[in-house]
Amino acid sequence: MAPTYDEIRLAPKVLLHDHLDGGLRPSTVVELAAEVGHELPADSADALGEWFTRAADSGSLERYLETFSHTVAVMQTAESLHRVAAECALDLARDGVVYAEVRFAPEQHLTRGLTLPEVVEAVLAGFVDGSARAAAEGKPIRMGTLLTAMRHAARSMEIAELSVRYRDGGVVGFDIAGAEAGFPPTRHLDAFEYLQRENFHFTIHAGEAFGLPSIWQAIQWCGADRLGHGVRIVDDIDPADRSLGRLAAYVRDKRIPLELCPSSNVQTGAAPSIAEHPIGLLRDLRFRVTVNTDNRLMSGTSMSREMALLCDAFGYGWTELQWFTVNAMKSAFIAFDERLALINDVIKPGYAKLGAA
Numbered sequence: 339m340a341p342t343y344d345e346i347r348l349a350p351k352v353l354l355h356d357h358l359d360g361g362l363r364p365s366t367v368v369e370l371a372a373e374v375g376h377e378l379p380a381d382s383a384d385a386l387g388e389w390f391t392r393a394a395d396s397g398s399l400e401r402y403l404e405t406f407s408h409t410v411a412v413m414q415t416a417e418s419l420h421r422v423a424a425e426c427a428l429d430l431a432r433d434g435v436v437y438a439e440v441r442f443a444p445e446q447h448l449t450r451g452l453t454l455p456e457v458v459e460a461v462l463a464g465f466v467d468g469s470a471r472a473a474a475e476g477k478p479i480r481m482g483t484l485l486t487a488m489r490h491a492a493r494s495m496e497i498a499e500l501s502v503r504y505r506d507g508g509v510v511g512f513d514i515a516g517a518e519a520g521f522p523p524t525r526h527l528d529a530f531e532y533l534q535r536e537n538f539h540f541t542i543h544a545g546e547a548f549g550l551p552s553i554w555q556a557i558q559w560c561g562a563d564r565l566g567h568g569v570r571i572v573d574d575i576d577p578a579d580r581s582l583g584r585l586a587a588y589v590r591d592k593r594i595p596l597e598l599c600p601s602s603n604v605q606t607g608a609a610p611s612i613a614e615h616p617i618g619l620l621r622d623l624r625f626r627v628t629v630n631t632d633n634r635l636m637s638g639t640s641m642s643r644e645m646a647l648l649c650d651a652f653g654y655g656w657t658e659l660q661w662f663t664v665n666a667m668k669s670a671f672i673a674f675d676e677r678l679a680l681i682n683d684v685i686k687p688g689y690a691k692l693g694a695a
């Protein structure tokens with residue numbers, strides 16, 4: 339029997355790729371927009387939620403990224419950032435996520451006068467607050483924060499330094515995001531080299547809309563620990579006999595985690611449908627595959643929903659869901675002993691109770 343959505347909600351889940359500005363509650367966007375006088379494309383929370391998923395369904399990454407102008411516009415004060423972060427932690431915990439790395443770009447939250455450290459501190463405090471509320475509901479969640487620099491901008495070194503500055507306050511890694519075409523990750527080489535010298539962790543959005551050169555640069559030039567999406571690695575796998583090219587073999591041999599985001603990939607055109615998503619092939623070939631939400635608001639999704647969609651499309655059961663979850667926990671940016679404790683004390687007992695083999 340395939341696990342149902344309601345059963346999956348009870349399973350412990352791990353999320354490595356989720357954007358803070360892509361996961362607001364529609365009702366929160368409506369309320370915060372009213373406070374700051376930001377005009378929205380819809381008035382009610384329901385209509386707005388639908389607008390976001392429709393706009394994100396257009397099939398282009400650029401159009402998809404446009405939807406963020408509305409969420410970012412209402413996240414420009416310490417109070418609003420705190421609220422959004424707290425609700426994020428709470429929503430994830432209620433969905434059964436036990437460990438999450440949520441990312442955001444501090445440089446996008448400066449239009450009303452906040453400084454970069456003020457933005458980071460507001461979000462970190464919000465995660466602490468939300469985690470405490472979740473624990474009080476009996477749904478403990480460990481939150482990790484990733485700071486994102488924008489690919490097209492020139493602030494990556496500053497954001498990298500900010501990440502290291504807050505490494506003991508909840509920031510566990512660094513990322514770059516934004517449109518891939520024309521903005522190769524090597525533009526930010528100084529930031530990645532700095533992070534390596536600091537023994538810090540980073541992931542890079544690569545191989546989503548753009549192909550193998552982007553993945554190759556992220557790994558072999560920039561030294562990324564993980565690939566944000568990385569789904570185009572399939573371009574280096576022969577569809578006839580499933581043989582791996584040099585880059586795909588390297589990614590698999592080195593166990594480089596792929597932060598796959600099925601619904602988001604379908605929306606941006608990186609995959610034609612969930613059923614045809616390369617996650618099936620990549621799992622068969624035992625790449626270090628993880629399942630992620632990317633932008634819960636734009637995709638109208640959650641971790642449980644992503645897993646339920648995969649169960650429907652590929653016939654996965656608890657064994658596969660546990661494998662994705664352990665893969666993600668192994669690939670997290672927190673310390674080894676903490677990862678191990680979550681795997682042995684929370685994840686494995688949780689799936690055993692649900693009937694995983």
Ligand SMILES: [Zn+2]
Binds near residue numbers: 357632
């Ligand atoms: Zn992303």
